[in-house]
Amino acid sequence: MNQIPPQFDVIVVGSGAAGLYACLCLPEHLQVGLITKDTLKIGASDWAQGGIAAAIDPRDSPKLHFADTIKAGAGICDSTAVDFLVKNAGSAIASLVKMGVAFDRKGDKLAMTLEAAHSRPRVLHAADTTGRAIVSTLTAKVLARPNIQIFSEALALSLWLDRGRTSCRGISVLYQNQIHWIGAGAVILATGGGGQVFAQTTNPPVSTGDGVALAWRAGAMLRDLEFFQFHPTALTKIGAPRFLISEAVRGEGAHLVDETGDRFAFKYHPKGELAPRDVVSRAIFTHLQKTAPDPSKVNVYLDLRPIAPDRIRYRFPNIIQVCQQFGIDVFSELIPVAPAAHYWMGGVAVDTKNLTSIDRLYAIGETASTGVHGANRLASNSLLECIVFAAQLSKVKVEAIASEDLPIINYGGSWDEEFKQILMVRQELPLLVWRSAGICRTALGMNKAIDLIQSWRKEFANFETVRIILNQSGDRNLKFSSPDAEKQLRLCSETINLLDIAYLILKSAVFRTESRGGHYRTDYSQTSADWQVHTLIAGDCWRKSNLES
C-alpha cells in the first residue's frame, strides 16, 4: 500500500497529457506528488483521436496557424497566448518525438492531415489513437522518474489555503478510505474538462469539472465558462457510449447526410461539413428540428464511402473497430451521429506561466483558460495547449512551506439517505443542463434550470458528506471505518462539483446576452460588438473584462 506523505514540493492533480507532461517538465530536484482519481491513463487525453496541430510543414507557418486559431475563436482569443501557442508548437512536437511518440509518417517526414477550419494540413496523428500514443509515452517516462510519486484512485477534494486565502498551501485528498491533507509549495490543477455535466458528451466519466469547482470555491478567478464546444459527430446508437467520430473523417472526405441522403450542411454554410464545429452542430440540430419534435432523440449520418477503403483502414482502425462492435460496417453502412458536448473553452483564468489569481496555484490543460481558444477551439489545438503550456512549469519557483503534523481522527461514515438523494441529482442534472445549456439556449430555460440547481445546492449544504468534503466540520485527516464511505464521498464530491459547474455555466450563459462561438442563444442570436470581451467570475460576481485580461 502506497502511503501519501504529508508534504511535497509540488502536487500535480490529474494524469492526462497536461498533468503527465507537467510532471516531466518540473525540475528533477523537486519532490512531485501526482494525484489522479482513476488509473493513470484514464482521461480525455487517452481518448483523443484526430491529432495535435503544429505549423511545421515548410508550406505552413505559425502566422497561418495563428490566423486560423484567432478566426475560430470568434473575436475573443487572447492574442498573446495564441502567439505563444503557435510559436512553441514546433518545439513541443520535437520534444514528444524525442520522447518516443510514434506519430504517423509519410516517407521520412511526419504525416499531416487537414481538419475543419485549418487552412493547411497541419494535424499530426498516430492513426486515430493519437492521444493514446502520447499518454502511453508520457506515462512510461513518468513511471521511470524517481522524483515523482504516483497516487492512483486518489480524489482531490478541496484546496488548502493560507489564512488570508491568497496563497495555496496544499490540497485534501480522499485516498484509501481516508481524507489526507497534503502540503505543497505549489499545486497544479490538471483535472481536464467537465463534459459530464451534459447528458450527451464525448468526455470520459472522470471529466466532472473538479479543478474548476475546487478553484472557484477557493476564490480563484474563472473565465469564459459559457463557451462549450459541441462536437457534431458522436456515435448515436442505443447501448453505445457517445463515441467520437473524429473530424478527421470529414477531413479525409466523408459526407454528412440526412435520412434522405442529402448533404444538408451546405444549406447552412458554404464549407458544408468542414465548417467550424459549432456551425455544423447547429446545422444538424436545426435540420433535425425541422423533421423531428425532439431533435435530441434523432440523428444524421456519416458516409465514409467516398474515402478509399485502404485509406479508411490506415487512418481509422479504432473507429472501424468500435463501429463494428456496435454492428456498423463503416465500409458499406452509414454511421448514425449527433452532436455532443466535447470541449470546455473556459476554465480557471491563468497567465502564460499558468498561474491563477491565487499564489502557488497553477492550472493547465482543459481546466485552464489560457485564452488560446476564445469562444471556440480550433480542432487539435487542445493537446498542443496541454504540452506547450505545461512546458512552462520547468521554470516554476517553489518555496518550501512549513509542514503541519495533523492527527488522524477515526470516523464512522455511512450516509445511505444522503447517498440516495445525491445519486438522483447525479442522474437528473446532466439532462437538465443538456436541455437548458446545450446547443441552443434561452434565458427562460436557463433561469428555470438555475432555480432547480440552486435548490439542490441549498439542500446539499446541510449534508454531512458535503460538510466533510468542504472541510466545514473542522476536523482534518479523517479515517473512515465504514467500507462504503469512500464510494459515497466520491460520488458526493463529483456531484457537488458538477452542481457548481452547472451553476457557473448557466449563470455565465445568461450573463452573455449575445451568440458567439460555442455559445448560442436563440433569444440573442447575433454577435454583439459590446460583448467582444471575456466573462470573468470571482465568487458570485460576474463581470466583463478587457480582451487581454
Ligand SMILES: Cc1cc2nc3c(=O)[nH]c(=O)nc-3n(C[C@H](O)[C@H](O)[C@H](O)COP(=O)(O)OP(=O)(O)OC[C@H]3O[C@@H](n4cnc5c(N)ncnc54)[C@H](O)[C@@H]3O)c2cc1C
Ligand atoms: C473523445 C475525445 C477526442 C478528442 N480528440 C482530440 C484531438 O484529436 N486533438 C485534440 O487536440 N484534442 C482532442 N480532444 C480534447 C483533448 O483530448 C483534451 O482537451 C485534453 O486531452 C485534455 O487534457 P487534460 O490533461 O487537461 O485532461 P484529461 O486528459 O481529461 O486528464 C484529466 C485527469 O485529471 C484526473 N482528475 C480529474 N479530477 C480529479 C480529481 N478531483 N482528483 C484527482 N484526479 C482528477 C483524471 O482522472 C485525469 O487523469 C478530444 C477529447 C475527447 C473527449
